[in-house]
Amino acid sequence: MDPPASPGSGVRVAARSSMIDSFRSCGLRGMRIDKEELRRRLVMPKYIRIAIRNSIRFKDPNSVDESQPAADENAEPPEAPMVVFINSRSGGRHGPELKVRLRQLIAEEQVFDLQDVKPHEFVSYGLGCLDKLASLGDQCAKEIREKLRVVVAGGDGTVGWVLGGLGDLNRQHKPVPPVGIIPLGTGNDLSRSFGWGGSFPFAWKSAVKRTLDRASTGQVCRLDSWHVVMSTPMEEGIKLPYSLKATEDCALDEGLEYEGQLPEKSSCFEGVFYNYFSIGMDAQVAYGFHHLRDEKPYLASGPIANKLIYSGYTCSQGWFFTPCTSDPSLRGLKNILRIHVKKVNCTEWEKVPVPSSVRAIVALNLHNYASGRNPWGNLKPDYLEKRGFVEAHVDDGLLEIFGLKQGWHASFVMVELISAKHIAQAAAVRLEIRGGEWNNAYMQMDGEPWKQPLSKDYSTFVEIKRVPFCSSMIRGE
Secondary structure (H helix, E strand, C coil): CCCCCCCCCCCCCCCCCHHHHHHHHCCCCCCCHHHHHHHHHHHHCCHHHHHHHHHHHCCHHHHHCCCCCHHHHHHHCCCCCEEECCCCCCCCCCHHHHHHHHHHHCHHHHHHEEECCCCCHHHHHHHHHHEEEEECCHHHHHHHHHHHHEEEEECHHHHHHHHHHHHHHHHCCCCCEEEEEEEECCCCCCHCCCCCCCCCCCCHHHHHHHHHHHHHHEEEEEEEEEEEEEEEECCCCCCCCCCCECCCCCCCCCCCCCCCCCCCCCEEEEECCCCCEEEEEEHHHHHHHHHHHCCCHHHHHHHHHHHHHHHHHHHCCCCCCCCCCHHHHHCCCHHHHEEECCCCCCCCCECCCCCCCCEEEEEEEECCCCCCCCCCCCHHHHHHHHHCCCCCCCCCCCEEEECCHHHHHHHHHCCCCCCEEEEEEEEEEEEECCCCCCCCEEEEEECEEEEECCCCCCCEEEEEECCCEEEECCCCC
């Protein structure tokens, strides 16, 4: 596997509009990719493909026949062995068609539908099978394991799901395959950030070949990931996204004292995000959109339809016209939220004020947010120095924390006429939320929203810290 680009080397791809991305990735540029030559470079020997398939099917990496490698001792590893994960429910009608196309281009056993094979199953059994073959002296399996690359066809949530599964390899001190992307989601901000485009291409059948070719040779870069721990006094009525899981180990930083009393019992959850965590009105709009899409899936026929529904829902939620004086639930986050951060090169927590006008707060890891926008902005050196900020990169160990006031402010931010309300740049974040007159707060991680019940008497804590290892990403351009 190629070594990743060094930290700070600047995986910094400027945000682009969806229309430009569509034309750039439409498959009409560049030289023709020969299908057979592509297969020669990507497809693994058949005995290895069958061994991986059986290990996953029987959920046993040790199910390989120890005599099998000797029978294929002359097998040569491909130049760029690759597996593809596809979320067949993404991309509207294109998901199932794309799966068929991918299996035509490479081998059926190297394309996994995430509805059937989960990332952790591939890591435990598929890669476990390669490790087993290598331990039996199979040099071909050993080289495939070392050179393996992964492509994910799906939205940001799907990419994050696969990255999370592959991240378990870091804890086992094993090589982690780098990841490329075929964008099938609505926002596709991870895809944009690494040069894979912002939407599913028009001429997609030819573009898929070009994507696989680029993924086989692209530069490997680093991406920070962020661990979230949430402690809440509410034990019932919480319907969390799949990216958050219940845990008994609620290890909040003891270096920061709690304000007020802690409940006798609390529920704890943890997860990882790669793009952003947010609380407030933007998460409420996302929650309403997801709820509507689940109730009426026929409305969400593709990215363009999704964005139209999303925009309409934004206008209906009081994001633009809000009677704040009459409804406490629509007031700014300052009423319920306290923020502490650890700034760059600092070990002590520092309390930062929440602007009274802010109704959504975002902790952003990438330069792309909300379908390729750059709300943090391209800040000038003198402003960075004045605020104590540094230039933002996806592997710098820092989150950019900003606020959005209301729909009109957010609209100007999204068209990059102005920057968002800069709050802090932090290596760790602690949010303390107490309800008061609020019964719920809306939160989201990488586009997966939920409604968080709040207590009047006890606080809900959200603590965000950088995962000690980076994910490996393939540059698309």
